[in-house]
Amino acid sequence: MTPKLSMDLGISVIYQEFSLIPYLTVAENIFYGREIQKYGIRNIKEMNQRAEELCKEMGVDLDVKTKVCELGVAYQQIVEIMKAVSKNARFIIMDEPTAPLTINETKIFFDIIEKLREKRVTIIFISHRLEEVFELCDRVTVFCDGRYIVTKDVKDVTKQQLISYMVGRELTESYPVNIAGKGEVLLEADHLTNKRIKEISFQLRKGEILGFGGLVGAGRTEVARAIYGADRILSGRLKKNGETFCPANPRDGLKHGIGLIPEDRKRQGLILGMSVKENTVFSIYDKCTNTGVIQKSKVESLVDDYIKELKIKTPNREQIAKNLSGGNQQKIVLAKMLATNCDVLIFDEPTRGIDVGAKQEIYALMTELAKQGKGIIMISSEMPELIGMSDRILVMSHGKIVGELERTEYTQERILEFASTEKEGVEEHE
Numbered sequence: 001m002t003p004k005l006s007m008d009l010g011i012s013v014i015y016q017e018f019s020l021i022p023y024l025t026v027a028e029n030i031f032y033g034r035e036i037q038k039y040g041i042r043n044i045k046e047m048n049q050r051a052e053e054l055c056k057e058m059g060v061d062l063d064v065k066t067k068v069c070e071l072g073v074a075y076q077q078i079v080e081i082m083k084a085v086s087k088n089a090r091f092i093i094m095d096e097p098t099a100p101l102t103i104n105e106t107k108i109f110f111d112i113i114e115k116l117r118e119k120r121v122t123i124i125f126i127s128h129r130l131e132e133v134f135e136l137c138d139r140v141t142v143f144c145d146g147r148y149i150v151t152k153d154v155k156d157v158t159k160q161q162l163i164s165y166m167v168g169r170e171l172t173e174s175y176p177v178n179i180a181g182k183g184e185v186l187l188e189a190d191h192l193t194n195k196r197i198k199e200i201s202f203q204l205r206k207g208e209i210l211g212f213g214g215l216v217g218a219g220r221t222e223v224a225r226a227i228y229g230a231d232r233i234l235s236g237r238l239k240k241n242g243e244t245f246c247p248a249n250p251r252d253g254l255k256h257g258i259g260l261i262p263e264d265r266k267r268q269g270l271i272l273g274m275s276v277k278e279n280t281v282f283s284i285y286d287k288c289t290n291t292g293v294i295q296k297s298k299v300e301s302l303v304d305d306y307i308k309e310l311k312i313k314t315p316n317r318e319q320i321a322k323n324l325s326g327g328n329q330q331k332i333v334l335a336k337m338l339a340t341n342c343d344v345l346i347f348d349e350p351t352r353g354i355d356v357g358a359k360q361e362i363y364a365l366m367t368e369l370a371k372q373g374k375g376i377i378m379i380s381s382e383m384p385e386l387i388g389m390s391d392r393i394l395v396m397s398h399g400k401i402v403g404e405l406e407r408t409e410y411t412q413e414r415i416l417e418f419a420s421t422e423k424e425g426v427e428e429h430e
Contacts, residue, residue, distance in 0.1 A: 012084035013093045016326075016353070017266070018076055022069035027051035029068055030083050054082045058115055074105030078112055085116075092116070093124040096326075098132060099353035102216045102381070110136065128355045130159050142166055145313070167357035175388030176367040182391065183207045185242075186375040187258075187344050189227065192236035196222040197399045200236070204344065204375040209366060211390030212379045214419045219399040220379045221263060224346045227377075228260040229253030240344070254283060259342030261333050263349040263379070265326075269333035272322035276314050277303045279321050280335045306335035311361060327358030334365065345369060346377040351385065363389060383412045397421045 006012075020029050027047045028035075036043045036050070051064035060078055068076060077097055084092050098106050113136060116123060127133055133140050134154055142149040142165040149165050183206030192200040197219045204210050212220040225231040227238065229247030237244050240256055247253040253260070262268035270279050280303045281288055288299045303317045310331040314324060321332055330350070337345060347366065351359040366389065370376050380386040386393060393410050395403040395418035403418030 007087055007089075010088060010090035011093070012087060012089035012091070014077070014080045014084065014095065014097060016096045016099065018080055020068045020076055020079060023067055025065050025067055026062060026071070026079055026082075027064040029079055030054065030064075030086050032083075034087075050086070051082070054086060058082060058085070058112055060112070072105065073100045074102070074108055077101070077109060081112055081116070085121075089121065091122045091124075093126070095126045096128070096353050097125070098127065098129060106132075128353065128359075130162055130356070133162070134159070163356050166355060167360070175385070176364055178207075178209055178367050178370050178389075178391055183373060186240065187227075188239040189223075190237045190239070192223070192226055192233055192238070194222070194226055194232055194234045196231070197226060200226075200401060202394055202401065202404075204377060206343075206373045206375055207370050209370050209376040209378055209389055209391050211386045211393040212377065212396060213383075213386050213393050213415045214396035216381065218396040218419065220396050221348055222399070223396070224260055224348050224377065224379060227253070227344075228258050228346060230260070254340050254342065257342045258344045258346070259337040259340055260346045261330075261337055261348060261350055263352065265329050265333050269336075270321050270329060273320065275318045275320055276307070276312065276324075276332055277317040279332050280306055280339060283336055284339050302339065303335075306338065310335055310365070325355075327354035330354055330358070330362070334362070343373070344375045344377070346379070348379045349381065350378065351380075351382065359385075383415065386415070387412065395419050 021032060024032065027044070027050075030051050031047050036046045038046070048064050055062050055064065058078070058081070060075075060082075062071075062075060062078070068079060071079070081092070098109060101109060113123065113125075125133070125137055137154050139151060140154055140157065140162065141151040142162065144166060152161075185203050186206045187204040189200050189202050200223055202210070212223065214220050222231060226233050227247070229250045229252045233246055238246060240258075245256050247256060247258065250260070266272060271282070274282070277299065281299050288295055288302070300317065306312070307314060307317060312324075312331045312335070313328050321329055324332070350362055350366070354362075366376055366378070378386070378389055380389075387410060390410075391407055393405045393415065394401050395405070395415055397419055398421075402421045403415075405414060405418075
């Protein structure tokens with residue numbers, strides 16, 4: 001079987017990493033490699049017309065002359081689907097299609113799936129989000145560590161049974177309890193402001209897991225990047241252990257003990273073409289040298305310890321990062337940050353696109369780090385995760401903190417109520 005033969009048989013695959021060309025239009029992407037021609041020249045008018053017909057057929061309101069780089073992730077996903085439909089695909093494999101989508105974008109995507117089902121298109125839907133499996137699928141097949149485990153009709157299996165099949169054991173507690181207790185103030189933000197955030201003030205204590213909630217675009221990631229030194233702070237100040245500082249860049253942030261596990265591990269957290277070993281020690285090579293010479297044994301011992309501690313499933317430390325699963329890639333990012341020995345760790349969407357077992361391991365690690373006295377900031381769009389893991393939650397809207405809730409106070413409804421607050425947004429600063 002070859003990719004061409006698969007396409008000839010009506011089989012298409014939509015991967016986690018889109019195969020779109022950012023600076024081509026929607027229509028040009030749909031017909032890329034199969035351009036409609038007239039007299040040997042691309043017939044843009046005809047491609048636009050056919051793309052518009054596809055949009056109408058799929059019930060999508062989209063300008064086909066728009067460049068793909070100007071679209072949100074949900075609509076880029078829809079363009080991938082229209083590419084498949086334009087090839088008369090009767091069998092579409094979707095790999096974690098909703099991982100980067102918001103709740104509203106996911107609803108749009110589900111509507112497209114239903115239209116495909118009405119056209120009798122068969123879909124293999126690969127997902128770690130079990131609620132989506134129960135909502136969309138007729139049957140579910142479980143694999144674990146590359147082995148086939150079981151196939152069940154969705155109506156004949158429970159969520160807990162599926163989790164048990166996936167991890168090979170019963171998971172009775174979804175979220176571990178943080179028993180560390182709050183210590184003294186470790187990090188303090190005082191009226192932080194830049195182009196995307198305004199007047200951000202909060203305290204993070206030793207042993208605390210502080211959650212940041214809010215809708216996509218609320219400014220949560222921008223707060224994390226400012227604290228880490230990835231984005232410039234225009235006004236306000238940061239204090240760590242009582243000392244004022246302002247990180248000029250990520251290296252400076254690390255020097256002050258601030259570590260960030262970014263939301264996009266593939267683009268921001270890892271160098272995919274490098275090995276597990278190289279990625280793990282990337283930020284601390286200077287600590288692994290003696291008179292300018294890298295101490296190979298020290299590096300290898302350190303990496304092996306993290307592979308064991310974090311249960312990274314890899315053939316060896318020299319394995320290239322891009323060849324590992326999403327969960328194991330995330331663990332490498334964690335290893336890289338843990339190796340820096342930071343005492344403030346920011347987890348931005350830490351479990352996005354990883355399996356249930358790996359999620360539990362990351363939750364346990366976060367709780368253990370809090371127990372060691374580190375301060376944890378967690379940004380999550382997964383409401384149950386945010387509620388289950390946080391000791392306290394700050395809710396953001398339009399670049400501002402609009403609410404603070406203690407563990408005894410928060411519910412999904414209260415968080416969403418704050419997150420939907422219509423407050424004056426952030427003014428642009430030069």
